Amino acid sequence: xxxKKIILxxxxxxxxxxxxxxxxxxxxxYAHTPNLDSMSERSSHGLMYPIAPGIRAxxxxxxxxxxxxxxxxxxxxxxxxxxxxxxxxxxxxxxxxRCNFATVDENMKVIDRRAGRIKSGTHELIKELNGIxxxxxxxxxxxxxxxxxxxxxxxxxxSPQITDVDPHETGAVVHEAKPLVPEAEKxxxxxxxxxxxxxxxLDKHPVNIERKNKGLPPANILLPRGAGMVPHLKKFEDMWNxxxxxxxxxxxxxxxCKLAGIEPIDFPGATGSYDTDMRGKMTKAVEALExxxxxxxxxxxxxxxxxxxxPVKKVEVIKRIDxxxxxxxDILPENTVVMITADHSTPCSVGDHTGDPVPVLLYxxxxxxxxxxxxxxxxxxxxxxxxxxxxxxxxxxxxxxxxKFGA
Amino acid sequence: xxxKKIILxxxxxxxxxxxxxxxxxxxxxYAHTPNLDSMSERSSHGLMYPIAPGIRAxxxxxxxxxxxxxxxxxxxxxxxxxxxxxxxxxxxxxxxxRCNFATVDENMKVIDRRAGRIKSGTHELIKELNGIxxxxxxxxxxxxxxxxxxxxxxxxxxSPQITDVDPHETGAVVHEAKPLVPEAEKxxxxxxxxxxxxxxxLDKHPVNIERKNKGLPPANILLPRGAGMVPHLKKFEDMWNxxxxxxxxxxxxxxxCKLAGIEPIDFPGATGSYDTDMRGKMTKAVEALExxxxxxxxxxxxxxxxxxxxPVKKVEVIKRIDxxxxxxxDILPENTVVMITADHSTPCSVGDHTGDPVPVLLYxxxxxxxxxxxxxxxxxxxxxxxxxxxxxxxxxxxxxxxxKFGA
Numbered sequence: 001x002x003x004k005k006i007i008l009x010x011x012x013x014x015x016x017x018x019x020x021x022x023x024x025x026x027x028x029x030y031a032h033t034p035n036l037d038s039m040s041e042r043s044s045h046g047l048m049y050p051i052a053p054g055i056r057a058x059x060x061x062x063x064x065x066x067x068x069x070x071x072x073x074x075x076x077x078x079x080x081x082x083x084x085x086x087x088x089x090x091x092x093x094x095x096x097x098r099c100n101f102a103t104v105d106e107n108m109k110v111i112d113r114r115a116g117r118i119k120s121g122t123h124e125l126i127k128e129l130n131g132i133x134x135x136x137x138x139x140x141x142x143x144x145x146x147x148x149x150x151x152x153x154x155x156x157x158x159s160p161q162i163t164d165v166d167p168h169e170t171g172a173v174v175h176e177a178k179p180l181v182p183e184a185e186k187x188x189x190x191x192x193x194x195x196x197x198x199x200x201x202l203d204k205h206p207v208n209i210e211r212k213n214k215g216l217p218p219a220n221i222l223l224p225r226g227a228g229m230v231p232h233l234k235k236f237e238d239m240w241n242x243x244x245x246x247x248x249x250x251x252x253x254x255x256x257c258k259l260a261g262i263e264p265i266d267f268p269g270a271t272g273s274y275d276t277d278m279r280g281k282m283t284k285a286v287e288a289l290e291x292x293x294x295x296x297x298x299x300x301x302x303x304x305x306x307x308x309x310x311p312v313k314k315v316e317v318i319k320r321i322d323x324x325x326x327x328x329x330d331i332l333p334e335n336t337v338v339m340i341t342a343d344h345s346t347p348c349s350v351g352d353h354t355g356d357p358v359p360v361l362l363y364x365x366x367x368x369x370x371x372x373x374x375x376x377x378x379x380x381x382x383x384x385x386x387x388x389x390x391x392x393x394x395x396x397x398x399x400x401x402x403x404k405f406g407a
Numbered sequence: 408x409x410x411k412k413i414i415l416x417x418x419x420x421x422x423x424x425x426x427x428x429x430x431x432x433x434x435x436x437y438a439h440t441p442n443l444d445s446m447s448e449r450s451s452h453g454l455m456y457p458i459a460p461g462i463r464a465x466x467x468x469x470x471x472x473x474x475x476x477x478x479x480x481x482x483x484x485x486x487x488x489x490x491x492x493x494x495x496x497x498x499x500x501x502x503x504x505r506c507n508f509a510t511v512d513e514n515m516k517v518i519d520r521r522a523g524r525i526k527s528g529t530h531e532l533i534k535e536l537n538g539i540x541x542x543x544x545x546x547x548x549x550x551x552x553x554x555x556x557x558x559x560x561x562x563x564x565x566s567p568q569i570t571d572v573d574p575h576e577t578g579a580v581v582h583e584a585k586p587l588v589p590e591a592e593k594x595x596x597x598x599x600x601x602x603x604x605x606x607x608x609l610d611k612h613p614v615n616i617e618r619k620n621k622g623l624p625p626a627n628i629l630l631p632r633g634a635g636m637v638p639h640l641k642k643f644e645d646m647w648n649x650x651x652x653x654x655x656x657x658x659x660x661x662x663x664c665k666l667a668g669i670e671p672i673d674f675p676g677a678t679g680s681y682d683t684d685m686r687g688k689m690t691k692a693v694e695a696l697e698x699x700x701x702x703x704x705x706x707x708x709x710x711x712x713x714x715x716x717x718p719v720k721k722v723e724v725i726k727r728i729d730x731x732x733x734x735x736x737d738i739l740p741e742n743t744v745v746m747i748t749a750d751h752s753t754p755c756s757v758g759d760h761t762g763d764p765v766p767v768l769l770y771x772x773x774x775x776x777x778x779x780x781x782x783x784x785x786x787x788x789x790x791x792x793x794x795x796x797x798x799x800x801x802x803x804x805x806x807x808x809x810x811k812f813g814a
Contacts, residue, residue: 347773354807
């Protein structure tokens with residue numbers, strides 16, 4: 001029994017619905033995909049509900065589900081995964097937030113939610129804020145790209161059950177975090193104190209004085225949102241007895257992998273955007289197989305086209321993915337299992353995630369060849385019917401890595 | 408993202424098995440259904456287990472499951488739903504029964520289980536019985552059509568775990584209710600006292616003296632059956648954030664809807680029988696969409712044909728349903744999701760409900776078109792594989808009404 005290695009390719013938001021302008025086909029049905037078709041001839045297929053039928057998964061909850069975690073247990077909000085994606089040191093029980101550097105006027109009204117997409121200076125701005133302690137709760141901040149940052153609260157008896165400080169719109173006054181349950185009162189109170197204190201410090205900061213002098217909007221406030229508690233995730237390697245790596249561009253998915261103990265393989269071409277280097281990602285994934293048993297690849301572009309409600313763009317993205325799959329097949333080492341699927345559907349008719357099932361392709365030299373094409377409709381006739389939690393057991397089985405239960 | 412409205416059409420007992428006289432097709436496979444076929448061309452399909460594979464669902468437990476309730480938690484017997492269907496005021500914890508007015512002789516032997524299908528007088532008969540109190544338990548009765556009625560016991564420490572008083576056959580002596588668990592001893596004892604007292608009152612009642620004088624069988628006893636405890640059902644609107652209505656003819660399903668807070672739209676054409684006005688039901692459903700987000704339509708006729716073991720009759724019923732579906736398509740407002748399915752199978756070869764899966768058709772303008780026909784066999788090749796509990800999430804998803812879980 002040859003133990004094989006595994007590449008799991010997640011085409012973010014790939015699933016779609018009937019698009020009138022494409023003759024009521026989905027973009028994946030419509031697209032010319034010779035390389036995927038060729039792989040399909042040697043593969044098994046099916047449909048998968050990332051969490052459960054009809055459930056609209058986020059990219060985060062879906063990736064957790066596909067990697068074998070129970071999202072209803074471990075997921076309380078996006079913050080911890082964004083913070084982990086920025087390589088912050090996190091401890092189970094920490095409360096983490098996504099954050100924007102923003103611009104407010106003297107009445108705390110938001111002038112610019114992104115502080116003019118501030119390009120530099122955020123590392124200096126946070127120096128005085130990092131480590132501030134209020135009522136025994138310590139605050140840690142790490143800047144991301146442009147105006148983005150993550151904020152962490154560490155201390156006893158904290159709760160993620162609070163509302164956002166970020167009002168999510170320009171012209172609105174900054175919100176006070178409110179507790180959604182009585183146990184969260186302290187968390188909300190301490191966070192509100194921090195936001196006020198940070199504003200006082202930032203408003204007078206030399207970086208911002210210089211920005212004002214230049215006519216640029218000052219990054220004079222931090223607007224936290226998406227509170228979540230850092231979960232205690234069992235390590236991926238302990239769960240599945242495989243050393244894992246990932247090639248992903250988006251900090252959110254990178255953060256999930258980091259918290260799971262899956263090693264990110266960073267390279268500049270992985271942008272998490274339309275311009276991402278898809279062929280480069282495949283090359284990196286194959287290289288990672290030399291030192292790892294399992295590589296997760298995420299390609300964000302189909303999701304972007306779905307959110308943008310642009311079916312023709314989505315077809316183009318799929319064609320580029322097909323090209324990258326052709327490259328993967330060219331360089332794929334023997335004894336590798338490949339699954340190609342999505343974390344959720346992002347139909348162009350909706351412009352957001354939906355709970356429609358996603359297609360699955362499972363390639364292996366001895367895969368049952370079910371003669372089905374890789375799209376949302378044809379895959380229904382394939383041999384696999386899965387939910388997200390089945391993905392890892394099915395992959396381990398295909399790779400001859402699963403433990404036998406019984407004799 | 409357009410939030411759509413929803414019509415859920417439940418063709419009661421539609422599912423069937425291979426019928427030899429139909430060339431081993433099911434009635435649905437055999438029937439000519441041009442309107443359903445045309446709708447199918449624009450729809451997704453699948454098979455659904457109303458509760459779980461092989462589980463023989465009642466219409467009540469299946470409807471509960473499809474509406475998002477856990478039947479194993481909320482269902483202890485048919486009585487509460489029948490009582491609610493007769494618009495009785497119920498409180499969680501009440502024990503409710505279906506009841507027949509019947510005729511017994513002086514030895515309590517059943518002469519006629521339906522008291523000659525008594526046409527009038529039952530409202531007078533129950534006047535002296537309503538509100539009787541025995542050992543702190545109050546009794547309430549409401550007559551239904553002909554000999555039918557519902558009985559409710561209200562008081563502390565009652566249990567539905569008792570056997571039927573109704574012996575279910577002519578010539579048998581009326582049974583005493585027996586406790587199935589020690590906690591039900593009081594309930595059985597008090598019910599038996601009530602049945603005896605009611606018999607004494609009814610036997611001397613002027614309505615019955617007049618019936619005897621006319622040579623009609625007196626309605627001189629109440630025979631309760633189907634004990635169940637009124638469950639605390641979370642309101643449908645609170646569960647799914649939709650205002651619900653229903654167009655149903657059968658009191659049992661009407662009662663489930665009432666207990667769930669789904670508003671019954673009554674009209675004389677909805678008879679719950681073969682002669683029901685199917686086109687009229689579709690018209691009422693579409694009208695209800697003006698004031699509601701979700702409308703459940705139940706058509707009982709296919710189940711009757713299955714119980715009657717008449718496949719040709721079932722084919723005829725299906726053709727009439729197809730005609731009504733054509734009418735629905737003609738009047739269907741834009742931005743409406745339609746699901747057509749069944750609550751269970753009632754195969755003509757069996758004459759009762761079975762646990763075979765039922766076909767599902769999901770129509771929406773952007774539904775994935777899986778090119779499958781709406782019948783028990785073709786639907787297996789469709790894109791949906793569901794259990795009853797998935798129906799509401801799948802409908803909410805198709806209608807762009809589901810909350811996203813995650814980011």
